[in-house]
Amino acid sequence: MKEAKFIVDAMLGSLARWLRILGVDTLYPRDYSDEELIMLARREKRVIITRDKKLAEIARRQGIEVFLLDTCNIKQALLRVCRRYEIPLSIEPNRTRCPLCNEKLVVVKKPEELLTTWAPPVQADEYWVCPRCRHVYWRGKHFRTMLKVLDELKRFSKA
Numbered sequence: 050m051k052e053a054k055f056i057v058d059a060m061l062g063s064l065a066r067w068l069r070i071l072g073v074d075t076l077y078p079r080d081y082s083d084e085e086l087i088m089l090a091r092r093e094k095r096v097i098i099t100r101d102k103k104l105a106e107i108a109r110r111q112g113i114e115v116f117l118l119d120t121c122n123i124k125q126a127l128l129r130v131c132r133r134y135e136i137p138l139s140i141e142p143n144r145t146r147c148p149l150c151n152e153k154l155v156v157v158k159k160p161e162e163l164l165t166t167w168a169p170p171v172q173a174d175e176y177w178v179c180p181r182c183r184h185v186y187w188r189g190k191h192f193r194t195m196l197k198v199l200d201e202l203k204r205f206s207k208a
């Protein structure tokens with residue numbers, strides 16, 4: 050099955066960040082009109098994820114695939130999208146994308162190879178660097194919190 054790519058509407062920023070972390074190509078344009086969003090979806094063959102029924106209807110009429118969400122709860126939303134599009138609920142270092150800009154992250158083992166001039170605030174075994182926005186990530190507290198959320202979702206999806 051070909052992997053789905055997404056456009057997430059401006060209300061669903063945290064869903065976009067989660068999907069990127071799970072390695073899914075996800076755009077999150079914040080100041081697009083409905084028409085611009087639909088045009089981009091068509092051009093790049095992306096599925097639109099939205100809670101906006103009107104946008105969903107207009108897009109579907111034009112042959113665009115839409116995943117309409119009926120929840121404001123981020124965990125539920127993520128679970129539904131992952132179920133529908135068979136996205137594994139796990140963070141794969143070689144797949145994960147920058148939550149800020151959607152670029153694929155690069156794994157770096159030594160802090161001196163980081164593309165930044167500042168020293169990382171913690172010592173870690175490996176870092177993930179965004180080649181586009183230069184953000185550096187590592188397995189810190191925030192990462193562990195995300196793993197907990199994913200474990201919770203996995204339990205949910207089995208139940």
Ligand SMILES: [Zn+2]
Pocket residue numbers: 147148149150151152179180181182183184
């Ligand atoms: Zn980035």
